[in-house]
Amino acid sequence: MHDRMDAMERRLATLEDREEIRNLIATYGPLADSGKAEAVAALWTADGEYEVVGFATARGRAAIAGLIEGPTHQGLIAQGCAHVLAPVTVEVDGDRATAIGHSVVLRTGESGGFEVYRVSANRWTLGRTSEGWRVVHRANAMLDGNEAARLLMSPL
Amino acid sequence: MHDRMDAMERRLATLEDREEIRNLIATYGPLADSGKAEAVAALWTADGEYEVVGFATARGRAAIAGLIEGPTHQGLIAQGCAHVLAPVTVEVDGDRATAIGHSVVLRTGESGGFEVYRVSANRWTLGRTSEGWRVVHRANAMLDGNEAARLLMSPL
């Protein structure tokens, strides 16, 4: 009986981990589009990283908040933008997890209609912390035909 | 032992609530694109509301079905359209829940290719009813740079 309960608790915990990770990633877009820099940064661990492959890596929450507060992102918000993150495929291994999925940035174009601004591959490495699951590393690469994006999308 | 089972049942119920809410929202797009007006309306409570912020609010199932049956939506369907709803971030609090996420309407353009027609923020308020979770209020605002959309996307 106890064995059966132990097994059920493990299965529950696995489902809860996946649910929490999926929800964490689904929170990024709304927070980014509403300009909540501190809340975006708090999705990462204290020394978490956001790497745009081949371009730059923001390290730590202050740097990540800085991306949201910076002129590029603030310009996008003022113009009208949506950071849409597609469903992710998730693999949990103890206190680490990997999630892979697309992100698409849509924005209001000069003609007033919407246009597709960026389409990227994302590979998220997540860690279990005392505050719950947090992003340890997010790697992002544009799906413009470069090999980097295909590597991020490759099987877990 | 009973306490342990009680705790597991509560955790299961939480996961089931989140699963049901996610599935309910994922059903909207396919139903809207196939023109199933009654089925769309049945996602809402009897007196549920669909508010397009700053524009109009449809109150009750007949009014919501009317949006699907109306000439604007029927024209989109005939032309070719997709109401794509991104993953939502969900917070459940007893018999109420809030979900936040993007919606994107794509349509066939005049040149025959597809174009991005609308990109919106959505904030869903849901309630537990005897029929399961239903939409009490959906607020939608275009992400065209206006403040209303950013408010809908702000933290739960």
Place this chain on the structure above:
Amino acid sequence: MHDRMDAMERRLATLEDREEIRNLIATYGPLADSGKAEAVAALWTADGEYEVVGFATARGRAAIAGLIEGPTHQGLIAQGCAHVLAPVTVEVDGDRATAIGHSVVLRTGESGGFEVYRVSANRWTLGRTSEGWRVVHRANAMLDGNEAARLLMSPL
């Protein structure tokens, strides 16, 4: 007590089925965009089918891998593309399941920016196998105003 545990195990199994199916479908896009033909094919059963309604049906894993290895798909990858699959609504009935949702193919256009290439309705039929859930049949139809896509999107 045993009845209560039996009930919990059934509820857990239902959640696990839904989680696994959602994850399987979320894996398609990243695998397709990174050109992993064998891994894409392995999402299907040995004799699974990928039907593009009114056009052609690929039957069996070799044929499905062939779609990824073929010149059309390889050209898209080289040019830069994203096969973005929206959240699905899922219904599980014993060892069979149905999932419905949109897919959107984005690609780098001639001008260097991204464009929406295809927007489709998808109806997935899945089966429980000894290896886990696999795709038995995926039907895909462009949402360009044709009736076929609306039928795929119709209620489960």
